[in-house]
Amino acid sequence: MRVDRDADVVVVGAGLAGLRCAQALVAAGRDVVVLEAGDAVGGRIRTERVDGFLVDRGFQLLNPAYPAVRRWVDVDALGLQPFGAGVAVRTEAGLTVLGHPAREPRLLPRTVRTVAGRSAEVAALARWAAPLLRPRRGPLSEVVAGRADVDRRTALDRAGVDGLLRRVVDRFFAGVLLEDDGSTADRFALLLTWMFVRGVPALPAGGMQALPEQLAASLGERVRLGQPVRRVTATSVETDDGTWSARQVVVAAGAAQATALVGVPEVATKGVVTTWWAAPGAPDTDLLHVDARRTATGPLVNAAIVSRAAPSYAPPGRHLVQGSALLGAGRNPEEAEMRRHAGDLLGVDPSRWEVVARHEVPDALPVQPVPYRDARPVVVDGVVVCGDHRDTGSIQGALVSGQRAADAVLGAR
Structure with missing residues (x-):
């Protein structure tokens, strides 16, 4: 049955940008509804629980130094678990370390040896x-x-x-x-x-999805899940359940969806594939590992023992390892190839690892080419558009974009 409804503002999409936009509009006294096609908030930020492990959709980290995070997120409530402030580097001569001299004094001797x-x-x-x-x-x-x-x-x-x-x-x-x-x-x-x-990148105790869930909690029943949108105009949103009328519509969807709904020029995106493994044991390191040999010996851009930095991501007595590789343009490495390279970078035998999950995310980040643009227009043919593809490809960019969208709505009123 089709039902027509109305609100001051209808926000299409419950990712970080849409949630921040809705928060700002509610704080300004507007009647807001957020329509999300999926079964949870967060957009590309999702966390699954598999056999007692927490696995995010792709390896993601939250940097608490982002100004937008400091301003609009209750960081303490997330229970952040930081990685080491440095990087472990696999070279032809073995494993070396580069660390932040002020934040990781324990790594200073090894860092000095590396740059000597x-x-x-x-x-x-x-x-x-x-x-x-x-x-x-x-x-x-x-x-x-x-x-x-x-x-x-x-x-x-x-x-x-x-x-x-x-x-x-x-x-x-x-x-x-x-x-x-x-x-x-x-x-x-x-x-x-x-x-x-x-700042030192970290993971929330409840997984990365705890970030959008915190934003959504302040909106309560204004967020409606399972609401795919068919068509939008500046003042209406058509769904399977009916049409919403609004004084203003905000499209807070991904780059491709925003193009389909509003017709904004499409912004290309970059992909990543992340495999998560359960390991019975692991070296005692909370650093990100990269391959800095003249010729990398595998497809991974990084690997890490996630549970060493974020113990909440693994059940007691077990460890969670991640390896991430670029996806697209003919790239989609096999699990065995990723496992071998991860073991090589970490300096361990990966033969006893078990696959927990594998995520292929073709639209993980919008490109950020030259000429550099840190703010694309948010009003297109009367529709307000936000998302990290309108600012910078980051959590910072998504939150700022949502705020810019809210400012545009409020300024138009």
Whole structure:
């Protein structure tokens, strides 16, 4: 039976952007309803419980240094479990470590040994990161805006970054940006680097989905699940159950869905495949591991013993290991290949690991190419559109986009 309803604002999509937008509008006194096609909130952020393990849809981390997270999220309530502030690096000579000197003093001796004799490489890396090292008065975004608008590879080449440290930077970013060709805008890479300097990525005790669930909790019954949307206009939303009339419609869907519903120019996305394994034992390390050999010996961009950093992700006496690889453009590595490479990076025999889950996420992140744009228009043909594809491909970008959408609605009123 079709039923017509109305609200001040109908938000289509209950990902981070849609939830933040709805929160801001409710706080301003608007009558808001959020329509979500899926069976849970969070959009691309989802957590499953499998045989006592928590596995996120793709390996994701929350950086509490994001300004939007500090402003709009109750971080303490999430019970964050941080990873080590550094990276373990597999080289031809074995395993070495690079750590944050202030946040991980326990890693300082190993870090000093890694960079010893590499003064030219360190100096080149400092040239690339110069905007982060100089004192400044204004926001970092303003400082970065004065930098040449080139891709990450070009910027590193111009700074002369090479050798082991170049391979570490490239392969670390491959896991963060989901690209290994250096095509991401250098300005965005610098901003993310600053976030890693200021904060240590972590996992909530209840899984990454605890983040959108916290935002949704403040909205209560305004969030309606299982409501796929067929068509939208600036003032109406058509679903299988009927049509919603609104003074304003906000489309807070992914890039492809926003294009289908509103006709905004489609933003390309990057994919990742993550395999999760149960392990009977594991080395005592909470660091992310990357392959910094001149020629990587497998498909993974990173591997980690997740349960060493986040014990809540595994039942007592067992460990959870993840390995992530790029997906798309002919890439979709087999589980056996990923397992072998993960064991190699971690320095263990993976033959007794058992697969807990495998997630292929083709739309994990929107691309962030040059010319760098950190804010696309949020009003398109009268419809307000938000999502990380309208700002930056990150949790920060999704939350800021949702706030920008709410501001657009309130400003129009």
